[in-house]
Amino acid sequence: MSRQPINSGWNLRATAGPVPSDFPESVAATVPGTVHTDLLAAGYIPDPYLDTNEYALAWIGESDFEYATTFDAGDEGYERVDLVAEGLDTVATLELNGARVGSTSNQHRSYRFDVRDLLKNSENELRIGFASALAFARAAEDRIGARPYVGNKLPYNAMRKMACNFGWDWGPVLVTAGIWKPIYLHRWSTARLASVVPQVTVAPDGTGHVSLSIDLERTSESEVAVSARVANGSGVDVAATVTSAETHVQIDLDVPDADLWWPLGYGEQALYQLTVTVEDGDTLLDDWQREIGFRTVELRMDPDEFGTSFQFFVNGQYVWIKGANWIPDDCFLPRITDADYAAGVRDAVDAGMNLLRIWGGGIYESDALYSECNRAGIMVWQDFLFACAAYSEEAELWDEVEAEVRENVARLAPHPSLVFWNGSNENIEGYYHWGWKEALGEGVSWGRGYYDDLIPGILAELDPTRSYTPSSPFSPNNYETPRDPHNGSVHSWEVWNRQDYTTYRDDIPRFVAEFGFQGPPNMPTLTDAIHDQPLASDSVGVLSHQKADDGNEKLRVGYEKHLPAPHDFDDWHFATQLNQARAISYGIEHFRSHSPRTAGTVIWQLNDCWPVTSWAAVDGARRRKPLWYALRALNAPRLLTIQPRPDGLALIASNDTASVWHGEFSVMRVSLSGDELARDSITIDVAPRSNATVTLDPSIVRPDDAKSELIVVRSAEARSAYWYFVEDTELALDALDLESTVTVAAGGYTVDIRANAFAKDLVLNADRLDPDAVVDDALITLLPGETHRFTVASTALLETEQLVAHPVLQSVNNLTVPHAVSKGSKA
Numbered sequence: 001m002s003r004q005p006i007n008s009g010w011n012l013r014a015t016a017g018p019v020p021s022d023f024p025e026s027v028a029a030t031v032p033g034t035v036h037t038d039l040l041a042a043g044y045i046p047d048p049y050l051d052t053n054e055y056a057l058a059w060i061g062e063s064d065f066e067y068a069t070t071f072d073a074g075d076e077g078y079e080r081v082d083l084v085a086e087g088l089d090t091v092a093t094l095e096l097n098g099a100r101v102g103s104t105s106n107q108h109r110s111y112r113f114d115v116r117d118l119l120k121n122s123e124n125e126l127r128i129g130f131a132s133a134l135a136f137a138r139a140a141e142d143r144i145g146a147r148p149y150v151g152n153k154l155p156y157n158a159m160r161k162m163a164c165n166f167g168w169d170w171g172p173v174l175v176t177a178g179i180w181k182p183i184y185l186h187r188w189s190t191a192r193l194a195s196v197v198p199q200v201t202v203a204p205d206g207t208g209h210v211s212l213s214i215d216l217e218r219t220s221e222s223e224v225a226v227s228a229r230v231a232n233g234s235g236v237d238v239a240a241t242v243t244s245a246e247t248h249v250q251i252d253l254d255v256p257d258a259d260l261w262w263p264l265g266y267g268e269q270a271l272y273q274l275t276v277t278v279e280d281g282d283t284l285l286d287d288w289q290r291e292i293g294f295r296t297v298e299l300r301m302d303p304d305e306f307g308t309s310f311q312f313f314v315n316g317q318y319v320w321i322k323g324a325n326w327i328p329d330d331c332f333l334p335r336i337t338d339a340d341y342a343a344g345v346r347d348a349v350d351a352g353m354n355l356l357r358i359w360g361g362g363i364y365e366s367d368a369l370y371s372e373c374n375r376a377g378i379m380v381w382q383d384f385l386f387a388c389a390a391y392s393e394e395a396e397l398w399d400e401v402e403a404e405v406r407e408n409v410a411r412l413a414p415h416p417s418l419v420f421w422n423g424s425n426e427n428i429e430g431y432y433h434w435g436w437k438e439a440l441g442e443g444v445s446w447g448r449g450y451y452d453d454l455i456p457g458i459l460a461e462l463d464p465t466r467s468y469t470p471s472s473p474f475s476p477n478n479y480e481t482p483r484d485p486h487n488g489s490v491h492s493w494e495v496w497n498r499q500d501y502t503t504y505r506d507d508i509p510r511f512v513a514e515f516g517f518q519g520p521p522n523m524p525t526l527t528d529a530i531h532d533q534p535l536a537s538d539s540v541g542v543l544s545h546q547k548a549d550d551g552n553e554k555l556r557v558g559y560e561k562h563l564p565a566p567h568d569f570d571d572w573h574f575a576t577q578l579n580q581a582r583a584i585s586y587g588i589e590h591f592r593s594h595s596p597r598t599a600g601t602v603i604w605q606l607n608d609c610w611p612v613t614s615w616a617a618v619d620g621a622r623r624r625k626p627l628w629y630a631l632r633a634l635n636a637p638r639l640l641t642i643q644p645r646p647d648g649l650a651l652i653a654s655n656d657t658a659s660v661w662h663g664e665f666s667v668m669r670v671s672l673s674g675d676e677l678a679r680d681s682i683t684i685d686v687a688p689r690s691n692a693t694v695t696l697d698p699s700i701v702r703p704d705d706a707k708s709e710l711i712v713v714r715s716a717e718a719r720s721a722y723w724y725f726v727e728d729t730e731l732a733l734d735a736l737d738l739e740s741t742v743t744v745a746a747g748g749y750t751v752d753i754r755a756n757a758f759a760k761d762l763v764l765n766a767d768r769l770d771p772d773a774v775v776d777d778a779l780i781t782l783l784p785g786e787t788h789r790f791t792v793a794s795t796a797l798l799e800t801e802q803l804v805a806h807p808v809l810q811s812v813n814n815l816t817v818p819h820a821v822s823k824g825s826k827a
């Protein structure tokens with residue numbers, strides 16, 4: 001067996017479409033890659049992510065291209081030589097030495113063609129033509145019937161290509177084409193592993209079980225030895241061999257007393273190597289290796305006093321889900337490196353998360369992302385790729401979906417981090433609540449066949465070890481009420497679209513699989529991408545990097561009840577980032593305080609694919625926004641929050657650890673000038689993995705002067721909790737009055753701050769001075785006399801006074817009490 005990559009000598013030409021007349025005869029191409037990134041590397045197009053370049057480059061998605069290369073292929077005497085394309089984007093026709101090899105129309109599958117008879121011993125020429133995916137989608141829509149979809153007028157639901165490539169409410173329209181995954185010649189004889197699907201379970205007595213379903217492709221019916229082995233490099237080594245002349249082989253392995261894989265915060269992530277080989281005598285014909293882990297995972301959707309639960313259990317243990325939605329990390333998928341995936345997972349781990357949901361408008365994520373999650377203890381929820389649209393069930397689409405689902409379930413099944421499959425994103429909600437049912441009428445398919453029949457059928461065969469829902473949101477008790485907060489999961493979008501974030505408290509949903517609030521990217525990310533003069537929230541570049549319906553207006557309506565109006569663009573930027581963090585904090589503190597009735601939150605969204613104003617916690621240049629720091633605090637193993645309860649304000653101590661939290665809390669009502677007005681102390685044992693609720697004393701909760709007082713709860717083990725009686729629009733804040741000392745320290749700077757007056761939500765935007773600077777914390781509130789040390793990691797030589805000057809150092813005080821307005825800039 002041998003693999004010969006075909007990754008060099010490629011070039012690219014345009015073959016049809018609205019191509020500019022100066023398009024070069026041929027452009028050097030990178031494989032794997034995309035047309036856009038090749039044209040960018042050749043200097044032919046400007047960066048699509050900058051300013052309004054996206055719009056000027058729309059012709060690329062409307063045009064046809066051809067990739068070509070030549071390669072030598074000696075005859076190595078194998079019975080079969082296959083051309084394997086792991087991923088083609090998307091409408092491709094392949095030709096080898098002038099002969100047609102095949103054609104494709106599904107980005108989410110791999111393709112294998114037997115080309116032995118077409119290959120020459122000397123130079124071979126491979127050509128892959130890519131027809132415009134947009135033109136294909138429009139024609140497919142005519143063939144299979146139009147169905148409703150969201151966003152731009154581009155029918156992404158008529159074909160199998162990453163939906164958000166056609167534009168989303170956080171993403172540009174950049175319709176790609178290209179060889180997006182490796183392509184190679186695979187030479188083999190006798191037999192090869194066509195598919196290996198392990199089902200990994202744990203018996204009640206702790207025995208780990210691996211049940212392997214192995215499919216072979218063969219050139220002959222001779223007997224081969226198929227072996228499987230599970231080992232962990234420290235004592236465990238279990239193996240079995242089956243000799244067979246068949247194309248299907250089943251092997252079962254038991255690992256007594258298996259070490260378990262746990263989510264982050266619950267235990268170790270024990271991993272084992274699973275190896276499968278095929279041998280013919282002494283000759284190794286093929287092999288396959290993956291990391292696996294032993295754990296049980298279960299989504300319990302049980303009727304209870306509140307409705308129907310939606311609770312994840314791992315190894316029998318209830319897990320409060322602290323999750324985030326993950327979108328494709330770059331519009332140009334081949335550009336995403338393993339290091340990018342590692343950094344993305346690090347963003348989740350460092351923020352104390354335990355789950356990523358791979359959203360259905362993107363891709364079946366890469367094994368690199370899953371491997372990072374396996375090692376870090378991040379659980380993965382994978383959507384099947386149907387998002388915010390009705391989908392035709394015509395054979396043309398159905399057959400592609402079937403092939404794609406089989407292949408990706410088999411590919412992803414080994415990963416222990418994968419805990420849950422979900423059929424679609426918002427498609428049941430769309431059918432019943434967005435007018436599709438009425439628009440489509442009776443008897444027109446809309447995708448239910450995929451979610452109710454095709455996918456669960458394939459899962460029953462290939463992966464019965466994981467739970468499945470047909471869509472998110474989903475009500476297990478009633479298919480037609482996916483928005484019902486009492487039953488199953490919800491996507492909470494009334495806040496952001498229509499309602500103030502305080503309405504999060506109106507419901508106690510069972511599980512929140514999406515909710516979010518927008519904020520702009522960090523300033524260097526914004527100014528690297530947008531060169532408007534002057535910059536303003538409504539300047540042309542800023543608006544073209546805001547894709548949400550009425551996005552800026554929703555930002556304004558979202559903060560105006562809570563924050564004083566910003567004076568200039570710098571303050572607008574701070575206020576909107578702050579309000580994003582506030583809105584989500586408000587939601588999560590409420591939701592977490594109701595665990596396990598509410599069993600988790602999955603924020604929309606962790607990452608961005610380009611520089612944009614969006615719901616992301618980490619921006620498109622992987623800079624952590626204030627929301628990210630808020631999430632880290634909200635996901636802390638021990639959290640204090642003050643919440644209204646029927647009998648008054650209550651302190652909720654949330655203990656997401658395995659041991660009892662013996663909490664001693666000091667509770668104070670203080671004035672903004674620092675005077676203690678009432679004091680109480682609470683001592684309480686909070687059981688492991690649970691919340692304790694204590695109603696606060698009336699002396700604490702009744703202010704003398706609501707505008708100048710707050711409640712503070714302190715504990716040695718958790719971040720302080722604050723409660724204000726009025727919004728910041730009314731709060732009697734003074735001008736920011738700090739004493740600060742900046743010291744050069746190993747790896748950067750320390751910024752010591754002492755508040756002379758109450759300082760609310762201090763954010764040190766050090767990346768405004770050094771784009772690579774990273775600050776250790778954000779959103780710090782100080783009573784008069786209190787101190788805080790920020791640590792700034794930076795290798796740049798910074799003007800130390802600037803580190804503590806507006807707008808690098810920001811706070812709500814700056815919004816309340818006008819500071820000098822920066823020249824030439826407006827909100």
Ligand code: BMA
Pocket residue numbers: 168169170361387388425426514604
């Ligand atoms: C939901 C998601 C995404 C979208 C987000 C914000 O609909 O599933 O489609 O980006 O809300 O609007």
